Amino acid sequence: MKIIIPMAGIGKRMRPHTLTIPKPLIPLAGKPIVERIINILIESLDREIDEIAFVIGDFSEEIQQRVADLGNKFNIKTSIYRQSSPLGTAHAVLAAEPSLKGEVIVAFADTLFFSQFNLKNIDADGIIWTCEVPNPKDYGVVKLDDDGCVTEFFEKPTNFISNKAIIGLYYFRNAEILKKSLFKLIENDQKVNGEYQLTDALQYMIENGYKIKAQNVDEWLDCGNKNATLIAHKRILERYPDESKVNESVKCKNAIIVPPCYIEEDVILENSIVGPFVSIGKDCIISHSIITNSIIQNNVKLSNVNIDNSMIGKYVDYNDSYDELNIGDYSEMNK
Structure with a gap:
């Protein structure tokens, strides 16, 4: 299995810290956010990880080397791709096209999560992990059918659709299928506010008969701004007392x-x-x-x-x- 980590964003909500370092490299109790994401996935997945692919932006050589060193730290093959322009989440994932083969996890690098991920006997082509939230109008959410399959995606709905917020973590049993949907999205130039959205590519998959199920995580920690990052930092120290x-x-x-x-x-x-x-x-x-x-x-x-x-x-x-x-x-x- 491969892990693809898009981390090309400039992190406006985390300024001034992201003026000198990408948000995923901000340390929480001594480890960068993105390193903690990799740790959690390795510990929680019932699959062996054979490649980690990072999608970066216009980073300095020093930052690129720090990113490359993360994969080496885990003794896992590391690939680094560059997103040429900030054109959205779907565009970022497609930047890692050579790694979109076989089983793939896509994990965006500004979110931490805790759960055990059991991928055995999955009767779906993909999984989108969610977290139940009290204020769904502030998030992208999924609408499900009676079998727990995703039927539609909604971004910050004003009317209640569901309380299952999208956390930025996805599984694809065959990433070639995802790749086709990403190419279709870009060929059709389907943008929202000037960006290609990954959820629109997933909607293509659903409309073509592919099944995507939703699973809840036990806990979700956003690292999108200063206050949220400090909450995540606190939970890390609470959850892992050995790291104190x-x-x-x-x-x-x-x-x-x-x-x-x-x-x-x-x-x-x-x-x-x-x-x-x-x-x-x-x-x-x-x-x-x-x-x-x-x-x-x-x-x-x-x-x-x-x-x-x-x-x-x-x-x-x-x-x-x-x-x-x-x-x-x-x-x-x-x-």
Whole structure:
């Protein structure tokens, strides 16, 4: 089985952090979002993964290498494709055309999920994973028949259709069928707001007699914006207590660490309280501060802050006091 991970988007809702790094590479407790997606799939699927294909945008060589290293980390064949223009989810998947063969999982790189995926004895040509939500008008949803097969897709419906939100995770038993629908979509130039949508290609499959079923995941964590990402980060630390780690090189001087926290090497904590649900990257200095429920990346200096629900990028030097911060890389702000 192959995993295709489209991750070419520019991540506008996650700015300023995505001005210097793609959203899927933002770390949650020390691991990039996309690495966590791969981990979850490898652990949860009842299939062996023989290839991971990433669809990237106009990324630097350094970022491309970081993406390539992810596949190598799992000792799985890695392919990297480029989406030439931001023309939608269907266009992004088709960019990985050479890998659209046999059984394929398509997993978009801004969503985390927890479930056991049993693909044995599946009587369908595809699966779309969903999550029941209280506010379906804010999501793309599916309409099902009595057998649990998808009949139609609706994007942010004003009238109630169903509460089964599409989470961005799909299975195809034969990706060649999907490929034909993707080509048909583009040949017909069927766009929504200037983009080719994957759900429209799936609608072609359904109209041609192919069966796509919906399955619910146990839990879905969106990483689309700062607040959602911090919720995902908190759930990671809650769900995987073994990942709450404080590196042995961390120096505490009159400081308290309230678990769960993830703190990397060569961090100095002085006269501070850190945690719960805090990640701190390497080579940071935190002094005279109280920090909860936050992600702090590498080489950050913070003093005299009292913050919660905050994200702070790399190489930030900040000396002030606010309840909540959202600061990108290479920023300096002092009183």
